[in-house]
Amino acid sequence: MTTTLWSDRARWELALLGVDAALADEVLAEVREHCADSGERPEQAFGEPADFAAGIAADRMPLADRANRDRSGTTVFEAWSAVMASAALVTILAGAALWLWNGLLVPLTPAGLAGIPILYAALLCLLYAVVVARPLGKPRTVVPAGIATAVLVVLAACAFVLLPREAVASMPAPVLLAAGVLLAWWAFARRSTTRVIAGVEGAGEWLVELRGLLEGRHDVARDRADDLVRETAQHLRACGRPPREEFGPVDEYAVTLAHQHPAAPVWWRRETTRRWLLVGLAAGFVASAVFGGQPTWYVVIAVALLIGSGWLLARGLRGA
């Protein structure tokens, strides 16, 4: 691997972990300097770009910053932004599809007026469960959110089946498009805020927060997280000091402790799952292109996407 390619990959990995551009510039300049002086290649001296980036994040990022991120470098703010961006994308696509199928005015029916908002709420519940709950440090809310999603889907189905489907009014389709664009703008333009959990003082609340952060944000196995919290509680009883004085802010202690233990992410947070999903989507794209009688260039693009995603998956499985 050339120094430039290694540096580009390392910069990408650093960015994924939330290392800011100034620090990335500084450490990559150090790498270049070291390689120029020693004659070594970067992977000889510093290892794989991903491992190098993880080391830099652990050693040189401020602890408060690392405490705010999960193992993949995602903050709670970014997770919420992803939810909003997904909701925006769905709204925009729905607006565009309705415009194409129905023309400028979309008929509003009681079934649709009740069913679509319920379905939208189900989507938000699902996204919360999959994307936000664990980085937020609330892994125990995943199952209730999943159940709420299922209930809302059933309710939406009931609304679509049981309520009248005669139009009672109409709405211009661009309104939905505009709402989607507005939501997307809000998702990307709002300013980052850090959830204040460092101020948690009471031992009970502090330990509950620690447990949620270990398992949820930092992917420590549930049994291991329980074990660590039990031990921490035991230590607090023995020393008689408040948790913040003995262990520091709970989010900073959680990241310090968690990174001494192996990651055990749930299946939907594993990188290989994401790559399988990509392969599935690409395969669906190919199938729709082939069986939908699309032009050759369209099929070629779909097959190229499938090959690319398959290559990514193979790399991920080799590295796992």
Place this chain on the structure above:
Amino acid sequence: MVSGADPSASWLRGTLELAVAAVLAEADLHGYAVVQRLAELGLGTVRGGALYPVLGRMETAGLVEAEWVAGQGGPGRKTYRLTPAGRARLDQEAGLWRDFSAAMDRLLTVRKDGTGR
């Protein structure tokens, strides 16, 4: 989070794993007992926020193993034991520490005598 503003606090931070291994070589102990033993030895008060990440790292590396031992009427305690790999690492690092300590002593003695470069 090794308490105290004196420089020795940061020295202990850098050598905490070695110190913990040495204490566990004396006896199997739970976390707070390790803190107490280090304090008895004059190494200052180690906060839980510094100790348990080190114990976790040592457990993951197979240098210590932990077991919950039932307490007398109260909740159990997680007790740490040095493994054979941990003992071998301790022996190796103790030798390296003596070399390091001797080199440091030489440096400081030379500086005090004014015979250094």
